[in-house]
Amino acid sequence: MTDYVSTTPGLYPLPDWAKDDLSDLKGHQKHDLISGDESEEITAAYEEAREEVIGVQQDADLDRIVEGQLRWDDMLAHPLAVHDAVETRGIVRYYDNNNFYREPVVQDDLGFSGDVANELEAAAELLEADDDLQAVLPGPYSLADLATDEQYGDEAEFLGAIADFLEGEVDAFPEHETLFLLEPSLVESAPEDGLDERASEAIDQVAGATDADVVVQPYWGALEEKVYAHLLDADIDAVGFDFVAEQDDNLYNIQEYGATDDVSLGLADGQNTLVEDPEAIRDRVEWVYDQLPVAEFETVYLTTNTETFYLPSGKFEAKLEILAEAAALAEVKAA
Template sequence: MNTTVVGAYPKISDEHQELRRALHKADRGELDDAGLAVAFDEATEWAIGELADVGIDVINDGQIRWDDLLAPFAKAWRNCERGPLERFYDNNTYFRQPIIKGPIETDGQTLVRDFTFADGKLRGRAHLKAAVCGPLTFATLTAEDDHYKDLETRTLAIADALAKELAGLGAAGAKIVDVEEPALAAHPELIDLERAALARLAKGGVTVALYPYFFPIDKIIEKLDVPPVGILGVDARSRETSPKAIERLGAWKGTVSLGVIDARNTRIETPRETGELVDAALKQLRDERRLILSTTTGLEYLPHDVATKKLNALVDAARAAKGVPA
């Protein structure tokens, strides 16, 4: 049974402070853009090394360069910019809301360089996937829109832009791209709009792993079985109602990435806890090949030392599911 992670990895640790020092130097004008880029590359290599060495099967690049989930796209897309700070859902973190000045345009290369760099440094130690912000999340968190007339038009335009990003990543070698879509979990009433947006992502030509995290999705699982979604992320840990989603997995025909490790809680899961969730999921899926074990969201919400313990708990859960001693 394979393992994967979702979202961003902690950018620093007690022993690894180089990126923090580089950012401080850049703020003081003591480090130019080229020097800062090197620091980001080194931090990325450190992050993917940790993820691979602990035994995670499918990793991302740690999203070390991302200021927040929306930032890479708000920075790179033409007629978009970053605006006011806002709290990111119910987390103690903040992001900058996008501002849309005109029609969104992209060459589809926003993340290609970073993906290629990470893939080269990984050297086959794990499989590398890519990730993008979900169209509904970008659209609903936009602060100002001077161009698109309503949420639907804006969401679909963003989906078209993301389809180009997926195509670019696919051409660079990405087989799977995570679409991180917390807005869908927060607003399940927008499921029809999400389905329309996902249909446009099919133009990207890659397998989409849809992660609607932070809130329960048990009431909409059966409506998400639409191309190009081949993998559905299901949080089974972080809220009291989250395990209810497992009961609905029989309606899902693809692969499930089951969030058995709570990435927003410092408590380390026990093998018994993760094992019960795995057993419950397999009763619905009836095929262990359709089950991947994952974190519920990005480990960036935890201190680095806790994050590494969470990774070990995730790997142990997968080994236990295979009948391999931890």
């Protein structure tokens, strides 16, 4: 029988009070530099905000609990932006939306950082006995795509260095049930011939650093056919599909090339304030099943199609609740 798991890709909005407090603490600098050695006041504010968003997930009864990535001012570029081998430069548009990040320029060999592992350790201390931790990272292709290389000198070598770096970071993570690798660049800046295979190999390398279930979550559309076919060669547990932004091409990929044993369905809109109905989300799951030749997936992750960073706090909390309710409804119907 299929196991329905409610979760999110992380990258949560800050609670309203934290936005105000942190803005004051950072001197009202919108793009304040997060360097990993914040003041005690800033550290305390992030710790309180982390505890709050973990509590929100617990109250919603989500099946997987993420740390929230509230410190990630640079969005998916964060693990590099706080790295000692990286210089952050000017502000760059985050894909095609109205959010921005500081350009991370790699100027030395990428050694171990441990920044994300430290966040996960702090999150793990807040979990209850029956909670399952989910780690969140940028996938190696997306992280390489968002960065600038001034050290390695070759696109393939740079992607390999990013994969080595992320592999080392994952190896230091505390025990976690699931790892979501976020790969919007596989859609937004699709790799060309040759690099698509290397991107799959890089993902496979990072996935191999954990015993947890690994979900590769592209979004803002559907993968090109060759990119999707190569991604299936990676030793991962699930591929994610953004059924909010694109239905037909995502269905075509599964129908034409098959799928992993597990699947992640982005069925709630992570950027729109309209709060879906849990029954509607469950019906969308059934609709996807009706279009596919796959008899049954072992695990179906129900999630927002993108990070929820863009949502107001109240809408964000409501989205978590409907995902948990939709997963519970799907379980009942499947039984």
